[in-house]
Amino acid sequence: MTVRKNQATLTADEKRRFVAAVLELKRSGRYDAFVTTHNGFIMADTDNGERTGHRSPSFLPWHRRFLLDFEQALQSVDASVTLPYWDWSTDRTPRASLWGPDFLGGTGHSRDGRVMDGPFAADTGNWPINVRVDGRTYLRRALGDGVRELPTPGEVESVLSMATYDMPPWNSASDGFRNHLEGWRGVNLHNRVHVWVGGQMATGVSPNDPVFWLHHAYVDKLWARWQRRHPDSRYVPAAGTPQVVDLDETMRPWNDVRPADLLDHTRHYTFDTA
Amino acid sequence: MPELTRRTALTATAALAAGAVAAPRAAAEDHHHASPDSFDEVYRGRRIQGRSTGGHHGGYRVTVDGVELHVMRNADGTWISVVSHYDPVPTRRAAARAAVDELQGARLLPFPAN
Ligand SMILES: [Cu+2]
């Protein structure tokens, strides 16, 4: 059974295996297909048009399924590997072990944002940025530059306390849990973390930075916590909503999976802690 | 609310840019086509332009040194671009300037890239 662990608790061997599996997906070309898919959705999802991956109720089930695909790809390389999560409300500085040279490497050089250490630094030759929106082919970060502070535990708590999953108009203007977690409204959780990391993480091609998966694994865990906190709250909308994925409608690009199929994460994985 | 600072990298890259200060150009010669929200200026050494492309679909094009920048309007009227996708700013011009800040002199690739 797949258990997703807090990145801060990984052993040296677990970090090594995770990194090696990610690098192998990159080498084989499978990694970049995930980046392309994500950018395609982020550019196409609009507030007044069809919206699936972002700025809509299906933000959470869409990313849950996207992460499952990626985790299964990792496991096809090394069956012992699972996706770790990054609790950014706790490990909230560039000095966290997450950013160590034995794991993701640190922030970028102040001049050009280039990450200089760790397994994903351009100098290793193992991490070319191929799916990109500008001419730069090296991984970049600017930890804490675009926005000074990561969300606090109190801010996370304030969003988890919202009992309604989502609300009309089912987009970036919505009130409710989903949009506050996504960050278009209110204290801003998920979006702010992308901005805090900077570099490719602040762009449509954000999965170019492996921290993308650890960030979204924690967003996904917050959804699970919210479900336990509000057992009577449901995914909405239930049916008949133009441009929006209802509970029993299939989601692109898979076309064979519905939000209803993804509400219970324990069919696929569990977490190390509640 | 957290303080959303503009990128502190600004100061680091300002020295690299040919002109560190935004210098609005004289209104384009085809001013009769210009919508009120069009712009054309050199910002930190890069030419940024935004103008409506006509047609009944309300098309609009933002470019950085002539290369189109993918921008998107949020329901509340704010804007984002593909190089700054999680950080809404008030106008398309602000999105173009944020893109120049983010690019740090790099050229934009035409989208969809690759
Ligand atoms: Cu996404």
Ligand SMILES: [Cu+2]
């Ligand atoms: Cu994200």
